[in-house]
Amino acid sequence: MxxxxxxxxxxxxxxxxxxxxxxxxxxxxxxxxxxxxxxxxxxxxxxxxxxxxxxxxxxxxxxxxxxxxxxxxxxxxxxxxxxxxxxxxxxxxxxxxxxxxxxxxxxxxxxxxxxxxxxxxxxxxxxxxxxxxxxxxxxxxxxxxxxxxxxxxxxxxxxxxxxxxxxAPEGELLYPEETYTDQPIEFRISEIIREKAIALVTEELPHAIYVEVADLEYSEESASIWIRAFIIVERETQKGIVVGHGGSGIKKIRQGAFKEVKKLFPGMQVHLDLRVKAQPKWRKNSIVLDRILR
Incomplete structure (x- = not known):
């Protein structure tokens, strides 16, 4: 091998x-x-x-x-x-x-x-x-x-x-055969949401977006999972662009993300709650960058 x-x-x-x-x-x-x-x-x-x-x-x-x-x-x-x-x-x-x-x-x-x-x-x-x-x-x-x-x-x-x-040198497998990634589940969820969000907007705004999963709550009794995540932009004016007229933008992001997030939890009911908030100049904030870049 x-x-x-x-x-x-x-x-x-x-x-x-x-x-x-x-x-x-x-x-x-x-x-x-x-x-x-x-x-x-x-x-x-x-x-x-x-x-x-x-x-x-x-x-x-x-x-x-x-x-x-x-x-x-x-x-x-x-x-x-x-x-x-x-x-x-x-x-x-x-x-x-x-x-x-x-x-x-x-x-x-x-x-x-x-x-x-x-x-x-x-x-x-x-x-x-x-x-x-x-x-x-x-x-x-x-x-x-x-x-x-x-x-x-x-x-x-x-x-x-x-x-x-x-x-490649000879060596034993480092991961089980069925493994295809080692990303934490919260990171995978946040990336799926970010993909749908940046596909909705244009020009510079995609680079001003990051996603943070705030809560991930499992319920064994109901075989369900509740996910609360924030789509974060840099300026208050950008929030409206992501939310869209009458909430049409955030609805489209949620629908697109839900289909893929659900695949991560086969056999479970998935509830996805998305909110949008602004965090000024986060791309220059070393604390934020330390948290989201790995």
Whole structure:
């Protein structure tokens, strides 16, 4: 048996979370059209007859000096240092720039085996892929595996797994075979709600949202669970955008989240209570960031 920890790194919207979900055949990381949806190091576990790969889906690497972005950068750097291998995902639809160069430096400095995955094969032009291959060849040795895939269409994903298992050392499984993530249940609930909330709003507001599960109460007698959660924004004026006219927004968020949260508690009645409140400048508040970023 083989077992390895694999950090996935790439620019925002390169498809890291989509790949994790495709590999595990279920939702582990939330996805959205908004860049930098992932804020935490999300572990996803894939196990088959070859062994186990423990993926860490890291926040999209964005070279901003804002407080929250600096924390996200540190989360990514920490994941790289703790891994047996790195899966570097590249988006050929965007020209390589300063952010790509920063990622290359991080990957090379980690001094662990690397597999490079050129994603979005389903929509990228041949010339765009060729240009990205040229860029990769200028920075990595010819022995580094460079594969093309579409995480969305599940094409080329098996080849990525083959390449990673080749790099994996022999070892016992770190998680039971049926495990696909080790996220706490409260975190998974909050991420599902956040995904539905950011899909409802536009522009800068998705980045101003975080979700906190305040109460999680089980009742064995009625086989039910009550969940109370807060969708938190930065300004009072943003509350109305999330709530929507006549409560239509919060109702839509609750309905979308309820369907997925219910899957976490098979056979139980689920009650989901959502509220919206404002917490000014929370993205610059180290106490809040310590609590929600892990």
């Amino acid at each position: 083989k077992c390895a920890t694999v950090a996935i790194i790439g620019r925002p919207s390169s498809g890291k979370s989509t790949l994790v979900n495709t590999i595990c055949e279920r939702k582990v990381s939330i996805t959205a059209s908004t860049p930098q949806t992932t804020r935490n190091a999300i572990r996803a576990i894939f196990t088959d007859q070859r062994g186990q790969l423990i993926f860490t889906d890291t926040p999209g690497y964005h070279t901003s000096e804002q407080t929250m972005n600096l924390r996200l950068q540190e989360t990514t750097r920490s994941a790289l240092g703790d891994s047996d291998a790195i899966l570097y995902m590249v988006d050929p639809k965007r020209p390589a720039g300063a952010e790509e160069q920063a990622i290359v430096r991080l990957v090379l400095a980690a001094k662990v085996p690397v597999v490079i995955a050129i994603n979005k094969k389903d929509i990228a032009k041949d010339a765009e892929i060729a240009e990205m291959r040229k860029y990769i060849a200028e920075h990595f040795s010819g022995e580094t595996p460079v594969l093309e895939l579409s995480a969305k269409d599940d094409t080329g994903v098996d080849e990525v797994l083959i390449a990673l298992f080749k790099l």
